[in-house]
Amino acid sequence: MAKKAGSGKQQASNDTARKPQATQSTPTFPHIGPKVTIPSHVILTDQIILLNNFLNALECQAFIKMIEMLPLELTPPKKRGEAERVNYRFSMQSPTFAEKLFSLLLPHLPQLDTGNGIRRRPVACNPNIRLYKYTPSQHFGAHYDDSVVDSATGYRSEWTILVYLSGVEDGVEGGETLFYKTEKRKPNDTITAPLTRGTALLHRHGQHCMLHEGSKVLKGIKNSVTAPVGINPDCGITRAGQEGSLGNIANIIVCGLSIFLVIGLVVLVERRKAAVGRVEFRTLLIIYLLTLPFQLLTNGSLLEQGSTALVALTAIHAGLVATLFWSLLFNALVATQFVEDGTISSMLASVVQICPTVPCLMLH
Numbered sequence: 001m002a003k004k005a006g007s008g009k010q011q012a013s014n015d016t017a018r019k020p021q022a023t024q025s026t027p028t029f030p031h032i033g034p035k036v037t038i039p040s041h042v043i044l045t046d047q048i049i050l051l052n053n054f055l056n057a058l059e060c061q062a063f064i065k066m067i068e069m070l071p072l073e074l075t076p077p078k079k080r081g082e083a084e085r086v087n088y089r090f091s092m093q094s095p096t097f098a099e100k101l102f103s104l105l106l107p108h109l110p111q112l113d114t115g116n117g118i119r120r121r122p123v124a125c126n127p128n129i130r131l132y133k134y135t136p137s138q139h140f141g142a143h144y145d146d147s148v149v150d151s152a153t154g155y156r157s158e159w160t161i162l163v164y165l166s167g168v169e170d171g172v173e174g175g176e177t178l179f180y181k182t183e184k185r186k187p188n189d190t191i192t193a194p195l196t197r198g199t200a201l202l203h204r205h206g207q208h209c210m211l212h213e214g215s216k217v218l219k220g221i222k223n224s225v226t227a228p229v230g231i232n233p234d235c236g237i238t239r240a241g242q243e244g245s246l247g248n249i250a251n252i253i254v255c256g257l258s259i260f261l262v263i264g265l266v267v268l269v270e271r272r273k274a275a276v277g278r279v280e281f282r283t284l285l286i287i288y289l290l291t292l293p294f295q296l297l298t299n300g301s302l303l304e305q306g307s308t309a310l311v312a313l314t315a316i317h318a319g320l321v322a323t324l325f326w327s328l329l330f331n332a333l334v335a336t337q338f339v340e341d342g343t344i345s346s347m348l349a350s351v352v353q354i355c356p357t358v359p360c361l362m363l364h
Ligand SMILES: O=C(O)CCC(=O)C(=O)O
Pocket: 012, 132, 140, 145, 162, 175, 176, 177, 178, 212, 213, 214, 215, 224, 226
C-alpha cells in the first residue's frame, strides 16, 4: 500500500525534497547536442508534458556510463513522514550543467503555468542535479516535489524535469512514473508516463504538484537525470516586447510626461523675478530632469535583467539621485535664509537654525 497523504502531503524524503545538498565533486557530463524538432506532447494540461527524443541513444549511453563511474548512494532507510525511495542516487550542484540542459531545452519548451493563471517561458534549470539508478525491485514511493529557490538568481522552481536515460527499448519493465489525480490512487485516476529512452518528462511541482511515484522496476535497469525548472519570479514584469508585454508601462508614461513638465518648469524658473534661490532651484530641476530618462530606462522593464547596460544605467541613475539629494538640501538652506540679500551672511539664519538641532539628534 502506498503511503497516505493524511495530515500532510507525503513529501519526497528530506534528501530528495529538492533542498540544495552539500556540493559533491561535479562529474564531467557527456556532450549533449541541440535537437532540431522536439514536439511537446501534453499529457495533462499544466501538469505533465513529454518531450520525446530529447536525448539520442548515444547520449543516453554516455550518461549511463558516467553514472556507473560515480560513487552512487543507496538510499538510507526512510525516516517518519518521508516518502519511501529505494534506489541509487548521485546528487550535486552543477550550475554549468544546469545551464547547458536549459539552453537545449528552451527552444522546445512551451510556456508553463506559474500558478496564478499566467503562462511564462521558464528561465532556468536549478543547479541541483540528480542522477538515479533503479535496479529490479527498486522504486520511489508516492510523494510531492517541493519548490526550491536558487540563491544565486532568486528563481523559484515550479516544474521538475526528468530525463529517462533507459527505457522499454533497453528491456526495462515497470519503473514508469505514475501520477495520481486523487490521493486515493485509484487505477482510473492514474496517469502513466511511458518509460521511453531519451524522453524528457516535465511535471509540475511545488504547491500544484500531483502525487506521483517511480513505480517498481521489474526487469532491467532504469536510469534518469533530473533537475527542478524555474520560472520568472512572481514580482517580475516581463521585458517590453516579450510575450506581448508593454514593460512597466505606467513608469514609462509618467517619466515621459514628467520630462516635458520639468522642462517647462525650468523655463518658467528662468523668468522668475526672485533674487534669491532662482539658480539653485533651476539646478535642482535640471538634476531631476537628468534622472528621468534613467528612471524610465531602468525601471521600465525595457532592458534584460542582469545585462551590463542595465547595471551601468542603474549606477548612473543612483549617482544622480544622490546628487539630487544634496541639491535639495542646499535649496532647503537657501530657502530658510533670514536676510534675503543673496550674500553669504544670508546663510547665517540657516546655520543658527540647524546648529541647535545637531546635539538633539546626537542625544537621540
Ligand atoms: O524516477 C521517477 O520516475 C520519479 C522520480 C521523482 O519523482 C523525483 O525525482 O522526484
